[in-house]
Amino acid sequence: MRRLVLFLVQIAFMVSLEAQTFYYYKGERIPISIDTVRYTIFFSSDHVLRETGILKSEEGMSGKNFCIIGQKQLDEVGLKSGATEILSVEPVIAPSQTPVSNLFYVKIQTEKDTAFLKDFAVKNGCKVERQVALMPSWYVLSTSICSAGNSIEMANKCFETGRVEEVDPGFIFNFQTSGGDDEPMWGKQWGLEAINVTEAWGLTKGHFTTVVAVLDKGIEASHIEFQENLLDGYDVISGGNAVVYGDHGTHVAGIIAAGINGQFVAGVAPDARLMPVSHPLTATATASEELANGLTWAWQNGASVINNSWGDQGGRLHDRLKSALLEDAIEVALTQGRDGLGTIVTFASGNYNTIDYPGSSDERIICVGSIGENHERASTSGYGERLDLVAPGVNILSTVLNNTVGNKSGTSMACPHVSGVAALMLSVNPLLDVGCLSAIIDSTCQKLNGYIYSGGYPHGAWNDETGYGLLDAGSAVAVAESLLPEIEISRVVRVPGVAKGVITLDITGVGVPEGCEIIWSIPYHELSNITSYTFTKESQNRYILEVEDRDMPYFVKPFDINARISTPNSRIIHNINVNVPYTFSNSRYALVENVVGHSLAITEVDKDNETEILMCPTHNVTVNVYSLQNRVLSKNIDLSLGTAVIPVSDLSEGYYILSIVENGVVVFSDKFIIKR
Template identity: 35%
Template sequence: SDNVSLNSLEGFTLVNTISDMYGNVQVYELASSATIEQAIKEISSSVCIQRCYLSSNGVDLIPNGYINVKLKSKSDFSKLRAAAFSNGCEIMEQDQFMPLWYTLRIKESGGNNSVEAANSIYETGMFAYAFPSFSCNGYEFSYDDRIDEQWGLYNSKYEGIDISISQAWNYATGRGIVIAVVDDGIDMEHEDLASNIYYKSYDTEQFQSPSVPYGDHGTHCAGIAAAVRNNGIGIAGVAPDAKLMSISNKLAYSTNYERKMANGINWAWVNGADVISCSWACEPNEFVEEAIYYAVFRGREGKGCVFVNSAGNCIRPRGSLTYPAKLCEDVLAVANITNDGLLSVTSCVGANLFVSAPGSYILSTIRGNRYKFDSGTSMACPHVAGLAALILERNPSLTAREVREIIARNTKKVGDIPYEYIAIKKYGTWNPCYGYGLIDAYKAVLNTPRNQK
């Protein structure tokens, strides 16, 4: 019910709310001194109160008020109508694919119980099946053996301080989208990346294909964005079915660095990249600037590539955004948050900061079929690149700016009190340390308008 809460009763703590268009199911945890009988005595005249259950596998089963019934024949509908009335239920709908199945719902008032009602209906012998519906956490999150170490995908210590990816994967996994990682190259034979490697790659040092991995940084970023999921090894990427385009450069002390980075960005958008992930900085220069503008306005046949960049790492807390993160609003500058939802002390901040993402102690792939933890805005950036791929799978016709708006409007306002979201910017409340907030993959894909073909 929308208007009733047990929070006022001693020993009851609200832990979850399950909602649909007909109302809410509120789930409470009881202290040892609390009893359901107490709640029933207090307010059962206005709501249905039921116990939750535990499956044999230890999964919480929450009665949600619905009952599923299968008729023995089409002519038995009148029997269903009578059974529903006598058990305090209403008939909600007939299944469009299996027309002998109907869904009933317990009426909120009157102290009815969906489990008891389902048993009563079945025991009449007039129906083929009747059983109560239970809500549970049904996500088979991932079968990768180190997924539980990826707090950015699911944070078991601090609830909600993650990107809510498990729910998002029910809607999109990045299939058909190409993420270019312009970095020091991807180990394209890594066991957790190989099947997601795009067939085109490029090395800016030699100005030719294929890409060459000069270090571990690019491989680490690539795994965060799009490591293979459910292969039974390692980790899962944010967009586990996206393709990874490897563009390599010697990030440390390369000659004519600006030209090479610009060349890599241009090669990416010309050769089919949808999202460009850049976890690096350089001195402001027109070469890189023009390449970025080409990518965000000419890429994807004029719809624009989504260009994501690390906000920068600083020695002193709250240092200014680096370049090109500070260039313009079309660069999605990403800050690094820790697993408690606070800004990392090494993360740069500033007026063009876009959003925040997990960036501290992040497990991902490195060369030689290995894995390691690393920290920095470099790790935060590919989380957002992966999210952009999920959105574009849902609707490939979106422009880069439309993708940016969806990401910004669907965030979690994390952070500590001194950094409240009091500034009003283009896409809502904002602050210079967290941008529009921590990315929320589930909300973003859910609120992505579907492609109209």
């Protein structure tokens, strides 16, 4: 058993260091990235997954006999399972988190090549499983914990023999229908098409960690559309689990997150979770208190978004009065929810041609008006200076009581379209705060014909009746994803005479939100000969990394960095990996920087050390620079002064390899990037 555990860890080491690799597709090398902190593990049966608790993993996809696990789980799994039950440990493709199968496919040229295939399998610890049933030129091979490599490496190696026609590594594609358009009533859901929801679904259909609270009349728990994503919730009257006071909340919930299950309709974010917070929404002496409690309970119990399809009906039933208690609850949700990033609060604008209260009480609330299928403002949709945008709200088909569906109209139906899109956005980028998410939704709106939009507003051109325009799910989710933080290596400095490097790391995208911190690490740094490293915070979005090898062989190899962004409550909300492809050594020669603009500086290390200079008196060397395909520069330089500068303005931006030739022998090589 111990040998098995050690072998699993060795595989993990191998994968974590191989952040960039490739596979063959129709004879061409296709570059891909390997997720350095996740692995696909295969078991002999599903019961092993259940018994080890691996199916509870939140790392990603799982399926029959396999799941994606993290580094910690990989170390633990060998202790929980028998040696005969673990089949293989394979990579995960980044950034899509696509698992890789322990199977790969080989197309032979002639039937005589089956003998070669069997010989290849034996020599590399693989197994020829079978022919593909209806495609007899293709064979299925499998890897195991005893194989010479993972399934991608084995497929590559097989192709590189030149003895087979084609190979196909076993990527486990999560193929699904193109959207909810196979739901029986998709053709009647005009609103989803109007907001371009299928474009958003190309990126995400939501995530179970994103919770949308529906503060309304409750959600029918037995409805078939909510069997996979409905929480127990809370009833503000009794203090117990949510109950149902009418079908309004069920209709709203279906617009947000009805499941894609071949039944009835689809919601905007079908893979998000729903949190019912029930209230009869009738006039009572304690209504403000109850609704304030509902808002507070929602964000305190993990709601990412709170949908409020209710308001004071434009003052129709009572005067335009205010509730400090209710407004305070909204304020706290907007500022303290989501561990300080703020819970997204949406309100319907109302159906009385003016903005309802309390949707009008705070400019950080996303206030939503309604349009009909003709893309014109609904005749009663509330409008005015606090209106953010409009969404479909006339004849909207969604879930109702008694496990069926029905049409309803009003801004109550428009608002959940926006709540659903907010859930999609947070699924791809959980670091968006209230202001950033609202700005993205507003600025990506579709301008509607027949309305004049004026400039000078915070998020673009605006109109009194339609706000910034019609909700665009596809654009909003795409922008949200594009703002995910990434690590950019902006400067690399090699310290002469020692195996030490100083690397500047910048956080791009939305950066690190205020109050959040980064937990830095270099996984398995010992395997890159790193004996010490430190991360120093220079600013909120800039860190300085120092790495060093203080022992023989005084040579730091390329390594991976992992950064986990944590909220003030220590909840990890985003994980970033980056490969540092540079080496640091006490070699006689060194690049001063590995990220350059118009010139390349080469230095002779320890130029003042007389002993070294006497032992290596040659200062004239040849420098060769190669692109990924061929040599693009060759130049003789004189290092008698310690440093020489080579212009590289004529070379385009990209990755290059440099080598130094001394007396016909390559004595130094390194990678560098030209970036301007």
